[in-house]
Amino acid sequence: MGLTKLVLKRPVSTVLAILCLIVFGLSSVMKSPLELMPDMNMSMMIVMTVYAGASPDDVNELVTKPIEDRASTLSGLDTISSQSKENMSIVMLKYDYGTDMNDAYDDLKKQMDLAKAELPDDADDPIMLELNTSIMPNVIMAVSHGEDDDLYNYVNNNLVPEFEKLSSVAEVSLVGGAQKHIKVVLMPEKLKQYGVTMNSIAGDITGADLTYPAGDTEVGDQKLAVSTEQPFETMESLKDIPLTVSGGNIVYLGDVAEIYMGADDMESIARYKAENGVPEDIVALTVSKQQDAATLTVSKDVSKVVEQVTKLDPTLQITVVNDDKDSIMSSLSSVIETMILAIIISMVIIWLFFGDLKASLIVGSSIPVSILASLILMQLMGFSLNVITLSALVLGVGMMVDNSTVVLESCFRATDDTGFKEYSKAALTGTGVVYQSVIGSTLTTCVVFLPLAMLGGMTGMMFRPLGFTIVFCMTASLISAITVVPLCYMIYKPIERSSAPFSRPVEKMQAAYRNIMKKILKKRGLIMLASVLLLAFSFLLAKNLDTELMAEDDQGQITITAEVKPGMKIDKIDQIMKEIEGIVSQHPDVESYFTMAGSSGLSMSSDPNISVYLKKNRNMETDEVVKLWKQQLAGIPDTNITVEAYSQVSAMMGSDNDYTVELQSTNYDDLKAVSDKIAAQLSDRPELTKVHSSLENAASVVKVTVNPIKARAAGLTPAQIGGTLNNMLSGVTPTTMNINGDDVDVKVEYPKDRYKTLDQVESITLQTSSGKSVALTDVADIRFADSPASITRQDKQYRVTISGIYTENSTKETKGQLLTDVVMPNVSGTVSIAQNSQEESMATEFTALFQAIALAIFLVFVVMAAQFESPKFSIMVMTTIPFCLIGAFGLLWIADSAISMTSLLGFLMLVGTVVNNGILYVDTVNQYRRDMDLNTALIEAGATRLRPILMTTLTTVVSMVPMAMALGDSGSTTQGLALVNIGGLTASTILSLLMLPAYYSLMNGGGKKRVIISD
Missing domain, CATH: 1.20.1640.10 (Multidrug efflux transporter AcrB transmembrane domain)
Known part of the structure; x- marks a missing residue:
């Protein structure tokens, strides 16, 4: 006071x-920085390793497993999961919460330095990234250039460095276009004639382009460093490189190879269709921010660079396909509008009462x-x-x-x-x-x-x-x-003013309340029974509610991913993506879309995908479009298509809207056999359609298995054989040249059709260090084998995910029935059912919130007991807490909303808010009992506090209505929290006014005697 x-x-x-x-x-x-979500330190590290030209099987055996073995020695690890795809190994390390990630990075780097010696020579060094929201692209741009037929190199040499200069930018990646380089195409007959090999030629090119220190010399008073060099300034100068041949003869590179500027076959696709435009092949440029940089700062910096470079080159066209700034500003604007509306509503309610x-x-x-x-x-x-x-x-x-x-x-x-x-x-x-x-x-x-x-x-x-x-x-x-x-x-x-709109209604309610309470206090037992029955009914409603980790916000974006067989040619992938684009472009709510296939940046998915951006004023909800496209795209052959509504929540936590079951085993073959059997049986069930196993999309690959004994006897090692094969089939880049200010790779390769068939691969001959020729078939077995699109492992156990889409015949019990009828009878031996990652996360987070709610109830009891100086009154007020569940579960059921992290947070809030009316009521009763008998005090306290209780409840409840309506792009994220609070507060207010007097009466002698409470 x-x-x-x-x-x-x-x-x-x-x-x-x-x-x-x-x-x-x-x-x-x-x-204050503006962001879409709080900064999420995931306590996770990712180790990404590129192994070009390798199948998922080879990536798993030669790259992923050695990295897993090294990482498993680290302290503080919770789980190790990995995915081995064509050309790429991804190992994800999840640490215990609270681990110092700087120390974790240092320890991981030491282990990866040791792992480098165990990886294939032609595999790239592992790249380590801390997983957080900043590794996802913040700005995606479509770049085209009317006067440059070498778009990829133009963007890579002129635009990428400008964006990399920005202090707020962590990574810049490119997808699409063909990278031009100087091609040194070997002539096999000339190599045979002069007795030279691809490896020796690559070594001669590397040696000829080196700068060598030669000591120093004195000129007058100065000491000058001396070095020898042989710079290459033109493609013609490459032709004059001398090659090492037997017999002491001099042969030049131009004698055994054709040298010209060219490009490999397209390895990635990027295509963009703007609103009212036509699909256009472009180079996609993605920018990811530094972890501590604000998203709006990155967007502003990128916009400045775009403005500068387009001014310098008017023929350059850069279209911002997606900018996180737009979704942030849209979401925050809708929340601010909701806040203003809540303030206005609160003021109107006050006016209605006064x-x-x-x-x-x-x-x-x-x-x-x-x-x-x-x-x-x-x-x-x-x-x-x-x-x-x-x-x-x-x-x-x-x-x-x-x-x-x-x-x-x-x-x-x-x-x-x-x-x-x-x-x-x-x-x-x-x-x-x-x-x-x-x-x-x-x-x-x-x-x-x-x-x-x-x-x-x-x-x-x-x-x-x-x-x-x-x-x-x-x-x-x-x-x-x-x-x-x-x-x-x-x-x-x-x-x-007595003429206030709610004055007379409140007076009538007070009079009615007095009459009702006189009857209720005479039938306290019946009231207690009714309240318990209502509570039991609320739990029945809760059993029918779905559960989800967190409601996804509707950002008007849809991601379509096409899983294809490993080794599928880019032309075939492009054909599939164009077929998908044809269906997507026909939908009237589509504003634009962006197609990517292949990758040249570690932050991009290796699976072909289309990002679709819907119009703001659309006729269909995003989820409705997703359901429609799932049906329309299901018939496209040679691919397994996934359609999901994109949001930052789903990007961080994943999405699990359809049927999934995961199996695990230490034996890959056992897992494959069991999963195929289960997938086949699930396909026959009417409750599911489009059943797919993550191991079923296998493709034939050529396996070259080196016999180490035969190889050693011939004077070769398995590593030498593998490296030579990789160079012969994929080419080798021994050096780069600076032409017109741009760095251009020099690539040594055989003609395209040289090793196109299996017979040609089997005819390969290898050369030992002594110059002896050895046939590949003499030291290795060559055979066909099946390879899956990807190999997933967790804690060194193989994993498979079997998924499907629920049909109209499915019910809430379908998943449990399928588990009992199909999955469990087929699981045996080394194969077991693995906990779904989404379900595991949900169980962990829900348990944490339940513990928080229990602790909150205890703390509320302590505070009220201290305030009233009586545990009895504290327990009395806390009886309102369970009865808020009646309204909370009821409103969730009416709104068809799931129980999620946000709705559980709403229950946590209710623990602290529903007791407020009880505190006000009990405090007033205690004051009135100084001059009144118990029953009169109970009735008059309720009548007196009816208006402030109604006002506070109405202002709180009605101000949350806009949030409960899920207005704006991110309204769904917190909708459950608002629904729980509205339903819980409404129910608890009514029950508090009616049932608290009965509880108070029971705990204080039923009104038979007057209790005087001293000051």
């Missing part, structure tokens, strides 16, 4: 303090003060302004109004006692009456978020900022309620 007295005595100083708060708050808004615009302004003035104070604290904590933190402010609006409304209503009641001329005394007295209640209710709301600060994992990273933000809001609203509200009440001198 001392603070309230000080404010009322020093109004000018208080106003100046509020002005300072406004200035600092606005400054915090300007300084009938005085000044009363609404008093409460309305406390809201921005509380929000600005919260923003200052958020900025000091280093929180960004994102969907989660701004949603916390939206939730805070309704709860902020609670304290101000209770104080304002108490001031009006005090005015009736003191007279309308003594507003300062009424402000002080009214605040004093509810001082303890608002402090207690604020504390109970705040303490429930304390467990969030101790949570680890995904839940803690995502929702800790939300918890802190609401605590900041509630603390600021408490201070505002006992300072700003009484000050404004004294200055504005509002008058409660």
